[in-house]
Amino acid sequence: MRWLEKDRMEAVSALRRVRAPAPSAAGEDSPRGRDQIAEMLGASIERNRYGEFLRIERWLAEPEPCANPEALALVLPSLAESSVLADQEQWLFLDTETTGLSGGTGTCAFLVGLAWWERGGLRIEQLFLRDYDEEHAVLFALAERMAQRPVLVTYNGKSFDWPLLDTRFRLTRQIEPEAFRAHLDLLHPARALWRLEWGTARLGELERHVLGIERGPDILGELIPQIYFDFLRGGSAQPLVPVFRHNQSDLSSLAALAGHMARLAAAPEQAQPLEQYGLSRLFERRGERSRARRVYEMAIASGLPVALGRAARRRLARLARRDGAVDLAHSLWQELAAENHGQAWQSETLSAFSGEDDPAERKQTLETILEACEQLAIHAERIERDAAEAILWTRRAEHLLAEADGIDRRCRERWQARLARRLERLNRAPNRAISRLTGTAPNPARRPARG
């Protein structure tokens, strides 16, 4: 092809690259001196029918296996059967290092980090591709390990590591891993437990804040692909050493985090208030209602920030109502409805309440209080058979809605319609003696005599 001649190729911008590839460092490692690399990394060579690859092994005395592995199920709402957790021998911790973060078929996991409990500590095994032609061998080895330990434990593995590996398996057109029994992705419970407190759910951050581990110098994740590319093009293996270490740290933190989560789930009373709030939400999602209620109460009692306290009360009240704990629900709704007693509903006061300027937060606060009024109206109508009281609560909600600003139109209209329907129905009710009360606000501090 004429255009492929060298001088013409230079003009083609498709060949221009933002970052030039590192010059291959001849001499440092002989180009295909694969055994030397193994030596440098303290690795051994593993062979199977698809070829060979490097294996790096470590054993760590810490972390130790979970004392109460089954408790972990409590914070994993999507886990169908908790019995898979009982046998910790079956767990396989997994974390990969890849050639990119964008996904798609062109991204490869060049390092597959695995770990499992062994002799009271953690055995780490890293499978490394010295070049792309070793990928099938690594994937085959991974499939073998997964068959032995079919409970996968990852951090963000459901969205990232596993889809990527699944793509790589499919691309082989011949290696098919057996389906794992369960995939425990700890990212989701970690978010619920710690993001409120630390503003992040990155594993490295949680390691420091939650587990109290100082990792020491670590490599920036975004540099990793380029380090591997440079190595592929004949660069030294030395820059890869921190990548292996990084992966090992992530694996041991992952294992430690699993134990920590299980401990918290088993003994919520030892958790921090924010963790308790997160735990009860996870319990609730898992359908552990009484456990959830108990921990919501703990969290409220141990003192949550105002907005969260309100949210916790609301959730607890809903749970209590559904479980038929009418008194508990009623007193919580009353607490919530009383919070703004005597205050005008301007946005400043609203934000003063929520402790935040965030409009979403403000909206949530308002909706919580509206819901409280509504629930009190329902309580008055159905349980206390006091239509006048019910109308008073509904009117109060209408009043609040009318005075509140800073909420979007759709939300306002939805509530307006909902409250108007209720009022209309209440007014049609046989007991019309209540009309005398219209226009006056009830005393929210007043607790009904009957229960």
Next chain:
Amino acid sequence: MASLPVRRSGVDTLASLEAAVDAVVRRQPVRPGGDPGSDVITAIHETPERPAVFEEMPDWLRPELAAAYRAKGIDRLYSHQAAVAQAARAGANVVVVTPTASGKTLCYNLPVLNAILENRDTRALYLFPTKALAQDQLAELHDLEERLGDAFGVFTYDGDTPADARRAIRERGHVVLSNPDMLHAGILPHHTRWMRLFENLRFVVIDELHTCRGVYGSHVANVLRRLRRIARFYGSDPQFLCSSATIANPGELAERLAERPFELVAENGAPAPRKTFVFYNPPVVNRRLGIRRSYINESRRVAQEFLARGLQTLVFANSRLNTELLLTYLLEANPAPPGGEPAIRGYRGGYLPGERREIERGLREGRIRGVAATNALELGVDIGSLDVVVMAGYPGTIASTWQRAGRAGRRGGHACAVMVASSAPLDQYIVTHPEYFLGQSPERAFIEADNPEIFLNHLKCAAFELPLQAGERFGRIEVDEPAQALETAGFLHRTGGAWHWTDEAYPADAISLRAVTSDNFVILDTTHGEPEVIGEVDFTSALTTVHPKAIYLHDGTFYAVERLDFDDRKAYVHEVRTDYYTDAIRYTQVRILEQAARKPIGSEPAAGAHGDVLVRSQVVGFKKIKFFTNENVGAGELELPENEMHTTSFWITLERPFIAALPYSVSERQAGLYGLLHALEAVATLLLMCDRRDIATAIGERPGEPGPNGAPAARALPAEGSPGVEQGEFFEPNLYLYDAYPGGIGFSEPLFRLSAELVERTRELVRACPCENGCPSCVGPAETGVETKQVAMAILGRLCG
């Protein structure tokens, strides 16, 4: 003014149409034997009503599918539908040429659905040029899906598809409706998720194939290479079913795009109503300068003749601005009744889907009497059929002219289309040569799938999708050499006989199938303090349109360019009131790298050739030109970076004896050469079915005999709009028409092949123009007293001889 009359019965419609045509025509009758170009109505072409040609449903058709179509009122097929179904059944790749509203959807739905009903694993991928067209087809397929008791799943997959719906589409979609852009960036790079589709992919449908031409078509050809490569990986080899508007080479285009042999179905069996096609050339108001009346005003007048007689009329304009202008005029003439909805509406891209549906419904129901539209209404969207189509300006290609004209024509009625020409050379050529337009379609669609820029970009995507194997072919080219180049650049890494992708980036993200280059300049308006983005121009136009001190026209407003930030690709502008515009002076130098072929043209010593060239161009200054009078009122110098591009070119060499034999002065000869090039360029865009921006021109001295490694550089000489610059005469000039895209887009070789037709048609264009010495419609504006046109005609005469 009274509101528009409501629709009358069919007979009345017919009578009003004839009356309206009369009114348009009577005002400016055809004068046989009159001065060419001075007629206003240059042709009235009547096509008689054509009855349908039917065939029975094929006997292999599944009874439930036949029943579903019967329930829709279809119990026979048009002959072309039957032919496509038969060929598809036999396993052939088929391209069917279909005018608007001839039932092309059924051409591919019938064989595809039949195959799905026979084997539920069968999958099909439909590619449409626009999302709107896919939406239209979705409605039709949903209807069939319902009639067939949900026997198959059909989904659209485009940028609007919500993430949670995507999984279901990948698993359950028997028919996936998408577009080449989405296939390129969303499906192929994630093919493992689409395993079910690719393992069972039997049909790929490409709708409106003729839109896949030029740069876009060259990209699409490479996307199809990637598609076939992935299908092969999963063990499938899909059949291609394509539809195209009428062009000269639908089969060739299909074969170049899909790189497979194709069967062509060109006989159309659909019925057509009686049609009248009127060619309207606005009257000349200044004969010497070749100035005609405004075609926008004339279009409005013509449209009003029809609207006033209660005929449903669609007016097409070629730009948004003109669409808005026409809409304003027509609304003024036909105001909405008090409290009622307007009977005239606008329609263009950017309208929301709901709004568009409402207008389409209004048209079908007759509530809307007139629409001013851009080409958004040209392709397949179902609006029913109207009485009249008025085109303000030639749509650019014969194919889209027919598509727009096809919007008029009720069954059993009488339809009319009027083409109102602007003064652009192409419009003038068409309106003065209706026989060219009405004859066998001369338009050919070209692509160059092996353009290095495009090829390499898609090879990167291919490598991302699956490693490139040594010895593998991508299209016709073995990948080894280009893959090595990509390896050297750091994108790929070779191991175990294959090249693997080694870059963090997702290559498809960086490649747009639509943009010529991704290197655009942003226009920032500083009039109101904070700079505000008002538009973008591509790299090549930026140098001539937003250079410092340029007057830049955007959306009807004039801006002066304060500063051009070349490195950050930004142009800062502010609003101005001005009585002049600017015209950049660009020096272009073409160096021939390699001549691929050469042949003599005409009777005198002249030759046509094509090959690879290096084009260096630099904007060195600008002229200020006064509005209306076109006086040169100033100039400026500019220092802008030189731009260099490898591309392909066609050129005509006029040898010394040829030049010497011309009976004109040196300066007239020079002016004539530039004028000739102006006209040649217009006709080339016509033959190549391309945009004027796709081709550029230059004149240079013919180099000495080319050496082994290219040729000695020609003298640097000004081209493009600067014939007035002082210079010596060309000794043996080369007239270059080169592809304005790095690497070339496949126009040069066809131009070389068509060179006889090129010069012949150019002569016709110039001869038919009524101006004296030259005007924008033929050889470009001439300086007073310089017989530009006559020189050009003299050269053309010898070239045609």
